[in-house]
Amino acid sequence: MNRPDHARIADVMKRDWDERARQDARWFINSLRVRQSDDEFDGTGRIEVERLVLADLDLLTCRRDPRTLSLLEIGCGAGRMTRHLAGIFGHVAGVDVSGEMIRQAGERLAGVENVRLIETSGVDFKQFPNESFDLIISAYVFQHVPSVEVIDSNLRDAWRILKPGGMLRFQTNAISRLEFERIEKDTWTGAAYTEAAIRRFARERSAQLISIFGADTQYCWTTIKKRQFALAGDEEERRPSIVFFGHTYDAERKDVPLTGDQASLTLILTGLDHDRDDCESVTVRIGGERILPRYVGPIGGNFRSTLENYFGRDLSQFTQVEIGIPDDVSAGFHPVSVEAGNRFVSPAIEVMFSDAGAEIPRISSVSNAFDGGMDILSSGPKSRIQLLIEAARKESLNREISIEIGSQVVTPDSRRLLPEKDLLEIAAQLPAGLFGRVQMRVRIGEAWSAPVEFLIGRPAE
Structure with a gap:
């Protein structure tokens, strides 16, 4: 993909996310419900920061005092997480492709002195010089980018502005299945950046790939460290x-x-x-x-x-x-x-x-059954959900299957086995009245899956 294509995609991203921000920025950032209060919106950001940053603070900071470090948040939106990050790190820069999101974030974070907010191109971070940040994070952003090449462009430039010894933690949709590849990508259901692409990105930069969790799922979290020195080969014998x-x-x-x-x-x-x-x-x-x-x-x-x-x-x-x-x-x-x-x-x-766990199902992905996208709504065509289940055998088609959503149980109205991937696909209508973050698990025969959490939004008014 050439630069004009990058620019065209970036223009579409700006247009779409500016419009979403004007409609209801908080709902499009976190589909808890329409017209969220400041406390509700900030509360969800605090939970995310606790889970994604504070839980691994020693790892992400290399045991340094975070108050001495600079952090870049890619896709800060209206500042849902930014406020809480500013309470931890010495300097925080929040960037977003949407100028309207940045404007709203500026209003919400007025008076927070250690935060800088910048509208970026959507393909790079040219406003920053090389080696500017100790830590760069991106949560629930690249999953909305419709082009693998544009995701890669963002990651390459993020690497440029990361300091040696710094950490890059980001989330992508890493689903590699053909069913997802066939879905037309837009600025909501974006392209997949898979485990293979992530490993290639790290290899090409001689980066230290610390972790990849959630490979081949919607929510793949990667942590990469920029080495402070070039690898010199195996001249020193190591005996693990x-x-x-x-x-x-x-x-x-x-x-x-x-x-x-x-x-x-x-x-x-x-x-x-x-x-x-x-x-x-x-x-x-x-x-x-x-x-x-x-x-x-x-x-x-x-x-x-x-x-x-x-x-x-x-x-x-x-x-x-x-x-x-x-x-x-x-x-x-x-x-x-x-x-x-x-x-x-x-x-x-x-x-x-x-083999005691051989029959235990695992929910691999959750999407709406209307267009396969990740936006699941409480009513309308996108309120019918589609699940892909791992560890499901052929006999699963003949077993009793139920889906527990919150405190309610529903029976799938369709099921089929995808033998080439050893996956079971099931679909069901959501119970009425559900919205926000909901836990779900699946029972096949007598075996229950581990619960997963997903968001049910309200249709935009």
Whole structure:
């Protein structure tokens, strides 16, 4: 795609988001309900900042004082998250393709002295010099960009203005299935920027790919670190060693389910380099299967408290590696080892993989059944939802299926198996009167999926 095409798409993005901002900026940013109060709108932003930033603050700041750091928020909208970010970081810049969003954000954040708001082109950040920011985040923005090339253009320029040692955390729609590819893209249902594209972006820049969570879903979250130095090869011998392992969601559990939401293994190693090793340089082997991890980094989650009981409070020598379990791993004990830099392999440990979770369904994506978009409304044609379910076998077509939405249960009015992807597609009408953030789970036979949260908006008036 050439630059004139970029400019044309950017013009459409500006036009559409300016119009949405004039209609009801808060609803289009967070479809809780129309005409949200300041407290409601800011409250949803506070929750997002707590989940996306504060929960990983040590990782994102490299344990530095955030009050000494500068942060860029790509797609700040009307400042839903910006106000809360300004209370954490020393300097915050919020940018948006929509001038009307920036105007409204300016009114809402008047008097917040450490915030700067700027309308940008939608394809780059030319207003900023190289290496301007310690941390760059983007939440629920690129999923609305209709072109992979324009997403890539934004990420490339974000990389330019990120300081060495800085972190880039962003969210994309990473659905790679053909059904989604066939949907016409616009400034609401944008293009997919997949795991393959993310890994390629990191590789081309010799970046440290810390994590990719939610690959092949609507909400894929990526964290990448800009290295402070160029990699010099494997001249120093590294000897990784697995010192602890467990089920990702229960550190003391030593058997790992093969499928479903629980099919995840976490390994704790010595001999890896926090500044060097990442989701590209590290490979996990289960028997003869080689698996790229979805997280490589400092100890976190429930493993921190468990490991402190074993090794004390200083865990700086350890690295946490997390993988999902591939479909072709069979039940039973398998040797597991870790390869670093395509050269150094840890001694293998034996891990028990169980088929107890083989029937557990997993909700892969939620969309409206009208046009396959992500906007789900409380009434009208977009109030019929479509779900793609993983870990569903052929027998699922003949089993009882129900969908629990909030406190109500509905029965799908259609179901079909997509054998090429091992997915079950089901659709159902939303119960009347639901809107806002709602939890949903699916039951197939006797097995329930883990709950997922999605937004139900009201039709624009």
